[in-house]
C-alpha cells in the first residue's frame with residue numbers, strides 16, 4: 001500500500017470512528033440528561049411555544065417556618081443565602097446558612113415596614129418594602145443601614161443584572177422595571193407577556209443566564225422571561241413541591257428563587273415553608 005493510500009485509509013477510519021462516537025452518548029453534555037433533568041441555565045427558551053418544565057428535588061434543607069420569604073439570594077463567594085422577610089412587625093433581613101437554615105445574622109425592620117425583595121449589589125444589599133414606596137440599602141457584611149430611598153410603585157421583587165449594570169424590580173403588575181444601581185432611579189421598563197398576554201403578579205425574581213425567573217404570586221409557577229423583550233420563553237411548574245407530610249399548616253405561597261452561578265444550583269422556597277429545596281428541571285415529554 002502506498003503512503004498516500006495508507007493516509008486515505010487512516011483518514012477514513014478516523015471519520016468513521018468520529019461519526020460512531022457522535023451518534024452515541026459520549027458527546028452528550030455531562031449535565032444529567034441520563035436522569036432526564038436539566039440545570040437551570042440549560043432549559044430551552046421558546047417565546048412562540050414556551051415549554052413547561054417540571055422538577056426533581058436534589059436536596060431539601062431546613063427553612064425557618066416563621067420566615068415569610070419575600071426575597072432570596074445566594075452569594076457564591078460566601079456560600080450563604082440572604083433572605084428578606086415580610087409581614088407587619090415581623091419583617092427582616094437575614095444571612096442564612098444553606099445546609100442548616102440557621103439564621104447567622106438578622107436586621108429587623110421598623111414595624112411600619114412590610115419587607116419585600118432583596119438584591120446584592122457591589123457589597124451592598126437593597127431591600128424593598130411593599131406599599132411604603134421606601135427602600136433600604138445596607139452594608140452586606142454588617143447590615144448597617146447606608147441609605148433610605150423612595151420609588152413610585154409598590155415593591156415586590158428585585159434582582160441584580162451586573163452584566164447590564166442595572167437592578168430589575170417588580171411591583172405586582174406585568175412590568176419589570178430597570179433601575180440604575182447607584183441612583184436607584186428607573187431607567188427603563190418592559191411589559192412581560194406570554195404569547196401576547198400580559199403576565200401579572202410578578203413577584204420574587206432571580207436573574208439566571210441573562211433571563212429573569214419570576215414567581216407568579218399565588219401560583220406554583222415560575223415564568224422565565226427575556227428582559228430585553230419581556231417575552232416569556234419557558235415556565236416551571238412546581239406543583240406539589242412541598243409535600244403534605246412536610247407541612248406545618250402555616251404555609252403561604254411559593255416565593256423565593258436563588259441561584260448559585262458557580263455550580264448551576266437552583267434553590268426555591270415559599271413563605272413560611274419549613275423547607276428550602278435545591279431542584280433540577282424536567283423537560284416536558
Ligand SMILES: [Ca+2]
Pocket residue numbers: 071072073158159204205206256257258
Ligand atoms: Ca431571588
